[in-house]
Amino acid sequence: MLSVPDIDLLAEQAHAGQTDKIGVPYIAHVRAVAAGLAPFGDDLVMAGLLHDVLEDTHWTAGALIAAGVPARVVAIVQTVTNQPGTPYRDKIRRITADPLATLVKIADNAHNSRPDRAAQLPAEKREHLAVKYRQARAALWPSAARADINSIVRIVNPALLTELGEHFG
Template sequence: MKTLAEVDELADRAHAGQVDKAGVPYVAHVRAVAAGLEPFGPHLAMAGLLHDVIEDTGWTAERLRAAGIPARVVALVEAVTHHPGTAYEEKLRRIAEDPDATLVKIADNAHNSRADRAAALPPAQRERLAAKYRAARAVLWPAADPGDIATILRVVNPGLLRELTTR
């Protein structure tokens, strides 16, 4: 089995040269997602590191398995990967059926929702994405334990903790 450090190296290589919407190296995003998932064990942290690798790089599920990534981690990555032709709302409902995939997507959503990341975007894009991420939380958060959500938010986006306590 791969170690968390080895999976981090794989994610770093897979996302080499990619930047996020704010121009920050993309690997910083997947590392932030993984950090929020570390309290739940190495498989979830690995899934956080790899959550975008199938969607955004040349890696496939088969290649991940061949590289020694545990089957459960690959299954989680596949669960949160967008498939062309699938509506975003349908993707979220499917994710919410798997408790671990739900936590991965909650961590991803929390990092994508950070005010400091959104500040680098044009106002119209920032507002559109904020609405999308709020709608996603309305599906994902009821499918997860509030204590688990809080654990993720404390690491990834403490600014969302107020929203969690008022829901």
């Protein structure tokens, strides 16, 4: 079985040359998501590192398992991966059925919602994504423990702490 450093290297190689919406090397995003999941153990850190690998690279679930990625990690990654023809709202519903996948998606959402990142997007795209991510949080957060969400948000996007307090008010 691969270790977290092995998975980090796999993710770095898989996302080599890719950039995110603001032009930053994509590996920075998956590492930020993984950092938010550190309090929950290695399996979730690995899932955070790999959360976009099935949808954005040549890797398949079978290839990940063959490479030594733990099957539970691959299952989480599959759960958070976009499926062609599946609306985003349905994807979020599928994710909330798996508590571990929910935590990965909360970390992903938190990083994608960072104000410093959003500020670099054109206004129209920034507003569209803000609504999308807020709606996703409205579905994701009730499916996780407040303490778990708090742990992730404190690491990944402290700006969401106010919203978290209002949500659980």
